Amino acid sequence: MARENIFNFSAGPSVMPLPALESARQQLPDYKGSGISVMEMSHRSKLFQDIFDSTKLSLKELMGVPDTHDILFLQGGATLQFAAIPMNLIEDGCADYAVTGNFSKKAAVEAEKYGRVNIAGDSSATGFDRIPGQEELKFTEGAKYFYYCGNNTVYGTEWQYVPETSAPLVCDMSSDILSYPVDVSRFGLIYAGAQKNMAPAGLTVVIVDKALLGRELPFTPQVMSYKVLSEHDSMLNTPPCWCIYMLGLTLDWIREQGGVKAMDALRRERASLLYDFLDNSRVFKAHALPGSRSFMNVTFSTGDAELDAEFIKGGAAIGLLNLKGHKVAGGMRASIYNAMPPEGVQRLVNYMKEFELSHV
Ligand SMILES: *Cc1c(COP(=O)(O)O)cnc(C)c1O
Numbered sequence: 451m452a453r454e455n456i457f458n459f460s461a462g463p464s465v466m467p468l469p470a471l472e473s474a475r476q477q478l479p480d481y482k483g484s485g486i487s488v489m490e491m492s493h494r495s496k497l498f499q500d501i502f503d504s505t506k507l508s509l510k511e512l513m514g515v516p517d518t519h520d521i522l523f524l525q526g527g528a529t530l531q532f533a534a535i536p537m538n539l540i541e542d543g544c545a546d547y548a549v550t551g552n553f554s555k556k557a558a559v560e561a562e563k564y565g566r567v568n569i570a571g572d573s574s575a576t577g578f579d580r581i582p583g584q585e586e587l588k589f590t591e592g593a594k595y596f597y598y599c600g601n602n603t604v605y606g607t608e609w610q611y612v613p614e615t616s617a618p619l620v621c622d623m624s625s626d627i628l629s630y631p632v633d634v635s636r637f638g639l640i641y642a643g644a645q646k647n648m649a650p651a652g653l654t655v656v657i658v659d660k661a662l663l664g665r666e667l668p669f670t671p672q673v674m675s676y677k678v679l680s681e682h683d684s685m686l687n688t689p690p691c692w693c694i695y696m697l698g699l700t701l702d703w704i705r706e707q708g709g710v711k712a713m714d715a716l717r718r719e720r721a722s723l724l725y726d727f728l729d730n731s732r733v734f735k736a737h738a739l740p741g742s743r744s745f746m747n748v749t750f751s752t753g754d755a756e757l758d759a760e761f762i763k764g765g766a767a768i769g770l771l772n773l774k775g776h777k778v779a780g781g782m783r784a785s786i787y788n789a790m791p792p793e794g795v796q797r798l799v800n801y802m803k804e805f806e807l808s809h810v
Pocket of ligand 1: 602
């Protein structure tokens with residue numbers, strides 16, 4: 451099936467804006483008359499340095515990153531940050547973690563190797579169908595940071611508020627970064643693997659308050675020390691050059707659409723198409739509770755594994771790809787990131803309506 455007939459609901463790596471792919475194709479063998487590809491350039495060359503600087507500036511402007519914070523372009527995925535965060539920030543103390551899905555759970559387990567971890571909130575008892583309210587969070591006096599995962603990619607829940615606590619906030623925004631305006635000054639650290647909402651897999655963006663640099667545990671590898679990485683402007687070693695370039699193209703597209711405010715309007719439009727249908731459906735049911743629902747990953751099921759499988763297969767046959775839920779959650783998941791046009795969601799809802807009519 452050709453691309454124009456496909457809507458790709460993959461949770462990650464996921465759909466990229468078509469204009470970004472087209473620009474990359476056009477520049478692939480010969481970047482701006484240099485005679486070489488971005489893939490073939492030295493990361494120390496002026497040509498690449500310009501790409502790096504303009505991508506960093508673009509992200510700074512689009513997200514409104516204040517001068518108090520630095521932006522790092524790293525490798526190792528979001529998962530490496532599960533270890534890097536405690537190594538750099540926990541010192542000889544403890545940290546508070548909210549466990550609202552599998553990735554925050556993994557992050558908390560990893561952090562236990564480096565310091566004491568307190569579970570400040572936990573929604574596992576109800577199958578991760580909700581986000582705890584501010585009044586439910588149990589903060590620890592003197593905690594070095596409070597960690598949470600802004601959007602739970604697997605279970606389809608999302609924090610709709612920024613928690614208030616005296617400790618620096620650390621947030622995994624892998625699957626909702628750049629989808630709505632964020633007041634970066636409220637965070638000690640924001641990080642995101644690029645492959646959900648930004649670029650191909652291989653790049654992790656870390657935005658860190660410079661006041662937090664230099665607290666790393668003595669055994670922290672250089673390549674994981676935020677201080678060292680910041681001092682080298684992410685070029686201690688070879689950065690993920692191609693992914694940084696692709697991020698730049700995605701950011702160009704976001705800016706042309708009207709920035710993160712426009713992304714916010716689009717995410718609301720896409721999500722309400724799906725949730726409105728789900729809430730009135732006689733066959734499908736949404737997993738996440740209202741008030742905790744993700745704008746990026748909509749999880750649902752029929753309650754019958756065979757029927758779910760039939761639905762997923764039938765979707766793929768008409769170009770609605772990758773609707774299968776994560777293996778730990780089951781059911782279906784429609785990942786509707788920035789680059790998913792509302793028409794794609796409308797097509798999905800139309801298919802759900804037809805499926806429903808033939809199954810009640
Ligand atoms: C995908 C994802 C991760 C894991 O990312 P990797 O880059 O594979 O390590 C972590 N957190 C969230 C919220 C994710 O969506």
